[in-house]
Amino acid sequence: AKSTLSLHDGTKIPALGLGTWKAEPSIVKEAVATAIEVDCAAIYGNERAVGEGISEGLKRAGISREDLFVTSKLWNTEHSSERILPACEQSIHDLGVKYLDLYLMHWPIAFKPGTRDVDDEIEVWETWEAMQMLKHEELVKSLGVSNFTRDQLQTLLEETDDKPSVNQVELHPYLPQPELAAFARENSIHLSAYSPLGTGVNSRETLPVLIEDPFIYTIARKHEKTPAQILIRWSIQSGFSSLPKSVTPQRIKENAQVFDFELDAEDMATIARLNTGNKFVTPDWKRTDGLTRSESEA
């Protein structure tokens, strides 16, 4: 597996990034400074702290902004065409950068501004088309979506001519989403894996903890690696970029040590049998048409 992956728009995305969801502003600065790539979103409420981490990290590593890949996301309340540009500008400002490498529609659903009430008037494809101006304004290099199912992606492709470069979704051995992965591959849409560790030990009590799975543990022993490293390596070898979230510098370093070993065919086959469909990030808001969406902002 290579450490960067190509997008259909001609740009490249790092195979490994740092997720910042649920990362407290007070500690995320150090975490970001430790890492090399950041994935964030306005709704996480920590973009200013992430921005401080970016400038601190660039200084420490002696690298420039161009060496970094920064992703942010358009929150559900900002879907109407006149709100998109200011929302993106706010994120850029808070992050202290001049442009974003990637900007994603956070969820395929619109909320009325300032609420969590679903706004059925705004179609997802309208928002997606309006987002294209961000590229023309050179505020973002690439555009994508997040939390889209296979069918939602297909609808988007049918309704518009602008194909997302990326779909960032929950992906891990318990939820490998083979149909979505096949559809994305056929359409040259790159998949980024969030919660590649199954959200760590913080996952819901009723579900088995992926990072403690005995099969993952056995593979980890075999390669003298940690379960987290096996899970991250699995996403990368599956062709996904991997976004393990951590605010712990030691773990951030551990999670980056995934380019010095390879899972063999037997390991991949073992992991392929772990598909239980367990989703750790689950819906609680509903549209009037009965479709459910996510409970948390992921």
Ligand code: A2P
């Ligand atoms: P923390 O941020 O306190 O380091 P996911 O990316 O799948 O959502 O998982 C994130 C969770 O996994 C966080 O609770 C994070 O804790 C934890 N985590 C991140 N890296 C590791 C690791 N290498 N070993 C164990 N837990 C980890």
